[in-house]
Amino acid sequence: MSVTISSELLGRLLAEAAASPDVEICGLLFGAAGSIEAAEAYANVAANPARTFEIDPKALFAAHRRARGGGLAVIGHYHSHPSGSPIPSPRDAAQAMGDGAVWIILGGGMASAWRSVEVGAFVEEAIDPIG
Numbered sequence: 503m504s505v506t507i508s509s510e511l512l513g514r515l516l517a518e519a520a521a522s523p524d525v526e527i528c529g530l531l532f533g534a535a536g537s538i539e540a541a542e543a544y545a546n547v548a549a550n551p552a553r554t555f556e557i558d559p560k561a562l563f564a565a566h567r568r569a570r571g572g573g574l575a576v577i578g579h580y581h582s583h584p585s586g587s588p589i590p591s592p593r594d595a596a597q598a599m600g601d602g603a604v605w606i607i608l609g610g611g612m613a614s615a616w617r618s619v620e621v622g623a624f625v626e627e628a629i630d631p632i633g
């Protein structure tokens with residue numbers, strides 16, 4: 503399987519990651535299954551944001567409420583690995599809920615896409631840039 507994203511949006515996420523060399527950036531992905539149509543950056547409120555990420559719970563709640571109110575669906579999230587490759591870390595795997603969420607991971611100037619298909623595990627998805 504693959505996920506589609508506009509080249510412009512993918513470039514924006516890569517630029518956000520490159521601009522944060524010390525702290526993991528994070529945000530939500532909106533759209534429909536397999537199609538990322540928008541992304542919003544949120545504060546990383548993790549206790550150790552250099553090593554992990556946690557999206558501000560208030561922002562997360564507001565985004566889901568907007569989606570229920572007819573907005574674009576929340577289909578996943580993105581975060582960066584400032585010092586590493588765009589591969590899920592053991593910490594990431596521990597947060598994989600098996601809910602089908604799309605994970606975009608940015609690192610080393612690259613992006614990768616993953617889907618959480620079972621608790622604790624991901625399958626990699628091809629990124630299909632469009633436009």
Ligand SMILES: [Zn+2]
Nearest residue numbers: 581590591594
């Ligand atoms: Zn990670």
